[in-house]
Amino acid sequence: MTKAAFLRPRSAPAGSMESFTGLLREWLPGQRWFAGKDRPVTDLHVLSMTELFPGCLHLLVHAGHGGVPSPGNTPWAGDCYQLLLGVREHPTPRLGRALIGRVQDGPLAGRTVYDALHDPRSAQLLLERLRYPGTTGPLHFECDAAQPGPGAGLVPRLLDAEQSNSSLVYGEEFILKVFRRIQPGVNPDLEVPGALSRQGCHRVPAPVAWLRTTHPFKATLGVLQPFLRDASDGWTLALDALAAGDDFTAQSYALGRATADVHLALASAFPVGGPGENGPTATAMTERLTAAAHSVPVLQPFVPGLKAAFAALALCDPGPAAQRIHGDLHLGQVLRAGRDWFVIDFEGEPSRPLSERRSAHSPLRDIAGMLRSFDYAARQRRPWRPEWARRCREAYCAGYAARSGWDPRKKHGLLRAYETDRAVYEVLYEARHRPDWLPVPMAAIERLAVRGD
Numbered sequence: 027m028t029k030a031a032f033l034r035p036r037s038a039p040a041g042s043m044e045s046f047t048g049l050l051r052e053w054l055p056g057q058r059w060f061a062g063k064d065r066p067v068t069d070l071h072v073l074s075m076t077e078l079f080p081g082c083l084h085l086l087v088h089a090g091h092g093g094v095p096s097p098g099n100t101p102w103a104g105d106c107y108q109l110l111l112g113v114r115e116h117p118t119p120r121l122g123r124a125l126i127g128r129v130q131d132g133p134l135a136g137r138t139v140y141d142a143l144h145d146p147r148s149a150q151l152l153l154e155r156l157r158y159p160g161t162t163g164p165l166h167f168e169c170d171a172a173q174p175g176p177g178a179g180l181v182p183r184l185l186d187a188e189q190s191n192s193s194l195v196y197g198e199e200f201i202l203k204v205f206r207r208i209q210p211g212v213n214p215d216l217e218v219p220g221a222l223s224r225q226g227c228h229r230v231p232a233p234v235a236w237l238r239t240t241h242p243f244k245a246t247l248g249v250l251q252p253f254l255r256d257a258s259d260g261w262t263l264a265l266d267a268l269a270a271g272d273d274f275t276a277q278s279y280a281l282g283r284a285t286a287d288v289h290l291a292l293a294s295a296f297p298v299g300g301p302g303e304n305g306p307t308a309t310a311m312t313e314r315l316t317a318a319a320h321s322v323p324v325l326q327p328f329v330p331g332l333k334a335a336f337a338a339l340a341l342c343d344p345g346p347a348a349q350r351i352h353g354d355l356h357l358g359q360v361l362r363a364g365r366d367w368f369v370i371d372f373e374g375e376p377s378r379p380l381s382e383r384r385s386a387h388s389p390l391r392d393i394a395g396m397l398r399s400f401d402y403a404a405r406q407r408r409p410w411r412p413e414w415a416r417r418c419r420e421a422y423c424a425g426y427a428a429r430s431g432w433d434p435r436k437k438h439g440l441l442r443a444y445e446t447d448r449a450v451y452e453v454l455y456e457a458r459h460r461p462d463w464l465p466v467p468m469a470a471i472e473r474l475a476v477r478g479d
């Protein structure tokens with residue numbers, strides 16, 4: 027590996043990065059993982075730029091939205107994104123949709139830049155870097171020596187999934203998740219699976235190696251873990267079952283048990299204890315609703331009805347103790363391999379502040395996430411299949427109760443508030459990432475606000 031240079035964009039001559047940042051500003055909003063599709067990108071700054079290896083730059087960039095702060099992200103208004111860019115002297119037609127463009131001026135003048143994760147050579151070199159712990163500028167490559175690591179020469183492929191980040195699969199043996207939207211601090215998707223594997227919890231693939239930065243702030247940038255090669259995710263399995271007219275209750279029941287297993291392991295890996303308190307929960311949910319309705323005006327007519335669900339928390343018992351949870355549980359976060367369900371992606375809801383994602387919450391939040399997911403799946407079919415979703419939800423709760431010793435269905439008021447809060451989050455998520463999907467959570471909003479069930 028050649029010694030990498032750490033380029034300091036802030037010392038570059040004024041204006042010299044203009045064409046480069048202009049290209050990135052145009053390219054970013056078209057990316058699936060870009061979280062600001064509901065607002066124009068008004069400015070883009072390079073926060074750090076490191077030559078990872080010849081022909082590949084690592085960047086953290088800040089995308090601003092005209093001074094409108096993004097909830098929970100960095101101390102400044104806007105979002106920070108991680109990019110790995112290939113830089114070539116001569117463009118090749120094969121770059122296809124990886125192509126970002128040709129830089130007109132500044133230090134990269136005349137070069138073609140592209141998303142290096144699409145480039146097998148860069149993807150291979152990235153894995154090589156993770157195989158040998160060390161640092162490159164502010165970037166730190168680390169590994170868990172207790173876990174079997176990847177061998178040499180594993181062939182990479184970029185996953186083309188509905189994702190909030192980007193993932194590379196190596197030789198069908200390992201998967202590297204490259205986080206896209208970066209917040210300061212340890213990412214729970216590294217912290218939690220590591221702690222659960224030390225607990226002996228077999229339902230979560232353990233981190234093998236990871237990448238973090240120390241500039242312009244400390245943050246986790248990527249995690250490598252074993253790839254469950256014959257696994258299917260719960261979303262695909264649910265849609266297949268719906269298409270075939272199959273029942274999904276046995277799978278849902280097993281999924282409920284698996285969720286309870288993971289909650290039990292989380293409670294012992296991160297002992298926090300203490301009963302949940304409904305007052306602060308209701309306040310936080312109401313604040314999130316107000317902020318979401320401000321960003322997504324179609325929510326506004328439903329605000330009074332939704333607030334009622336949160337106000338009703340005052341009449342509920344506090345429910346199960348707060349603990350570390352998954353934080354963004356849905357059918358796309360569970361993988362079925364053999365007869366077992368595995369749980370992945372402990373990042374939490376990406377738009378929440380990291381400190382909030384790493385604190386204790388009611389396990390009902392995860393349960394509500396999965397219940398909403400059965401509804402999402404049922405709405406992918408015409409005509410809509412509410413009965414299918416209802417049976418899955420019942421079976422999931424029954425499976426959870428059998429393993430945990432308490433039945434989520436008996437916490438009706440709490441569960442309704444958590445489902446409402448989750449549906450509000452989904453509206454915000456869809457508006458920002460996949461505007462075409464907005465009608466799915468909006469249908470739930472209407473149901474929860476108007477009928478309250």
Ligand SMILES: Nc1ncnc2c1ncn2[C@@H]1O[C@H](COP(=O)(O)OP(=O)(O)O)[C@@H](O)[C@H]1O
Nearest residue numbers: 187189190191192231252253254259358370371
């Ligand atoms: N350990 C794994 N084994 C097999 N497939 C995986 C594994 N981790 C992730 N995947 C696949 O990658 C997809 C995206 O992973 P996920 O962690 O949910 O990323 P994101 O945060 O970008 O949504 C999953 O839906 C799943 O299909």
Ligand SMILES: O=P(O)(O)O[C@H]1O[C@H](CO)[C@@H](O[C@H]2O[C@H](CO)[C@@H](O)[C@H](O)[C@H]2O)[C@H](O)[C@H]1O
Nearest residue numbers: 188189190354356357358375398399402452455
């Ligand atoms: O990318 P992540 O998996 O971290 O989670 C985000 O994206 C999800 C979509 O990919 C989103 O989930 C929503 O859509 C799913 C169907 O695609 C559905 O099963 C979920 O129930 C629904 O919430 C998730 O909210 C978001 O955080």
